[in-house]
Amino acid sequence: MLNLETLRSSLIVSCQAYPGEPMRDPRTTAQVAQSAVIGGAAAVRVQGLSDIARVRSAVEVPVIGLWKDGHDGVFITPTLHHALACAGAGAHIVALDGTRRERPDGLTLAQTVAGVHEGSPALVMADCGSAADAVAAAEAGADILGTTLAGYTGERPKTDGPDLELLAEIASLDLGLPLVAEGRIHTPAQGRAAMDAGAFAVVVGTAITHPATITGWFADALAP
Numbered sequence: 001m002l003n004l005e006t007l008r009s010s011l012i013v014s015c016q017a018y019p020g021e022p023m024r025d026p027r028t029t030a031q032v033a034q035s036a037v038i039g040g041a042a043a044v045r046v047q048g049l050s051d052i053a054r055v056r057s058a059v060e061v062p063v064i065g066l067w068k069d070g071h072d073g074v075f076i077t078p079t080l081h082h083a084l085a086c087a088g089a090g091a092h093i094v095a096l097d098g099t100r101r102e103r104p105d106g107l108t109l110a111q112t113v114a115g116v117h118e119g120s121p122a123l124v125m126a127d128c129g130s131a132a133d134a135v136a137a138a139e140a141g142a143d144i145l146g147t148t149l150a151g152y153t154g155e156r157p158k159t160d161g162p163d164l165e166l167l168a169e170i171a172s173l174d175l176g177l178p179l180v181a182e183g184r185i186h187t188p189a190q191g192r193a194a195m196d197a198g199a200f201a202v203v204v205g206t207a208i209t210h211p212a213t214i215t216g217w218f219a220d221a222l223a224p
């Protein structure tokens, strides 16, 4: 089983393209992931079964896999079925919705985490939206806590950069699990600030791997 200590103080790069986008292709995702590893990514985060499988065979670093189904409510690896499929595709860590919301298959988060642990060697990263989510996810047996859904569930404001206040709050609770900062980390300084707020590791997605958005930032800055 994966030793999480290898990810302490590290950068994890999320490599995702969205439905209909030109880069939505497993071969492209694998090339982006390989490039991230060359740059220093200690792990990668990848969406979708084909991308997980392709990236798993293309890089040596741990793969965090998720399956987005839909785009609102509980959509990040929403059920145990989705989670086990991610593990089956090769994810070392399965990222799943770690909120307190009702799940589409009616299972609790604890039942879902137990199901992943019983059915695969994968660890579970709980994508949380608040400190209350993080507490519940720790109690449910998650292996890693992430702030992925902060600003997306209505419990926290959508901050411009990372939700440093939430990170510090969860870190202060000493839940005994690695706390991964994820969401709207757009600069190296924001990554550093997330570490200083108590993160164990940092996930960066858009600012490294989504050229359409990055291009838009520059284009907007130049507009008269």
Ligand SMILES: CC(=O)N[C@H](C=O)[C@@H](O)[C@H](O)[C@H](O)COP(=O)(O)O
Pocket (backbone or CB within 6 Å): 014, 016, 066, 076, 148, 149, 152, 182, 183, 184, 185, 203, 204, 205, 206, 207
């Ligand atoms: C809320 C949601 O759907 N987050 C997704 C989770 O996998 C991805 O769309 C994000 O890109 C990822 O969390 C990384 O965050 P950012 O791209 O802001 O660095």
